[in-house]
Amino acid sequence: DAGVIQSPRHEVTEMGQEVTLRCKPISGHDYLFWYRQTMMRGLELLIYFNNNVPIDDSGMPEDRFSAKMPNASFSTLKIQPSEPRDSAVYFCAGYRGGTIYFGEGSWLTVV
Amino acid sequence: GENVEQHPSTLSVQEGDSAVIKCTYSDSASNYFPWYKQELGKGPQLIIDIRSNVGEKKDQRIAVTLNKTAKHFSLHITETQPEDSAVYFCAAMGGNEKLTFGTGTRLTIIP
Numbered sequence: 001d002a003g004v005i006q007s008p009r010h011e012v013t014e015m016g017q018e019v020t021l022r023c024k025p026i027s028g029h030d031y032l033f034w035y036r037q038t039m040m041r042g043l044e045l046l047i048y049f050n051n052n053v054p055i056d057d058s059g060m061p062e063d064r065f066s067a068k069m070p071n072a073s074f075s076t077l078k079i080q081p082s083e084p085r086d087s088a089v090y091f092c093a094g095y096r097g098g099t100i101y102f103g104e105g106s107w108l109t110v111v
Numbered sequence: 112g113e114n115v116e117q118h119p120s121t122l123s124v125q126e127g128d129s130a131v132i133k134c135t136y137s138d139s140a141s142n143y144f145p146w147y148k149q150e151l152g153k154g155p156q157l158i159i160d161i162r163s164n165v166g167e168k169k170d171q172r173i174a175v176t177l178n179k180t181a182k183h184f185s186l187h188i189t190e191t192q193p194e195d196s197a198v199y200f201c202a203a204m205g206g207n208e209k210l211t212f213g214t215g216t217r218l219t220i221i222p
Contacts, residue, residue, distance in 0.1 A: 004154075031208055033210070042212060042213075042214050042215060043155070043200065043212040045209060045210070045211075048208070048209065050208075055207075056207070056209065091154055091155070095208060098143065098162075099145065099157060099160065100145070100157070100204075100210055101157065102147075102154035102155045102156070103154050104153055104154045105153075105154050
């Protein structure tokens with residue numbers, strides 16, 4: 001079990017470009033979470049899925065953000081168009097056995 | 112929604128001494144309280160957790176206590192070592208599997 005795998009680990013993109021972050025969750029989990037971490041706001045929950053269905057997206061900052069989970073082994077978080085204030089670390093986390101496990105994060109810089 | 116407060120924001124401790132980090136939560140329905148350690152450039156790693164039916168849990172040098180009446184829980188690290196230096200986050204989860212995080216404590220162990 002390799003844990004939660006995220007890609008890319010680092011991305012630098014220009015303002016206005018589309019960004020897609022990917023997550024491969026832990027095998028056998030039934031929840032998947034997307035978090036964003038910044039110095040100013042700490043760890044914020046953006047959206048989470050249960051059995052591939054979005055349950056709560058109230059943390060998604062605006063319509064430029066969208067997330068999908070087409071199957072149990074893959075999820076994406078998309079930002080279109082990206083803005084400099086989207087620069088942050090984005091974490092995917094899986095839930096198994098009553099515990100949440102985080103990936104290593106995708107470090108996004110929008111210039 | 113849940114609100115988690117964490118103190119102190121920074122803590123410096125002499126190597127070998129103990130460190131204590133405290134958190135309070137607002138939602139009396141919360142029943143799961145994990146602690147995460149985050150090292151530079153990495154995702155949060157679960158180090159210990161406690162559920163609401165238990166008052167204390169210990170794992171080697173790390174212990175967590177929970178007071179449900181007062182709605183607070185604490186992390187205790189004894190015999191601190193340089194590798195304990197990191198940012199520590201407390202969190203609380205209710206019945207909806209949503210984790211709400213504290214703002215983090217930067218722990219520095221002074222050799």
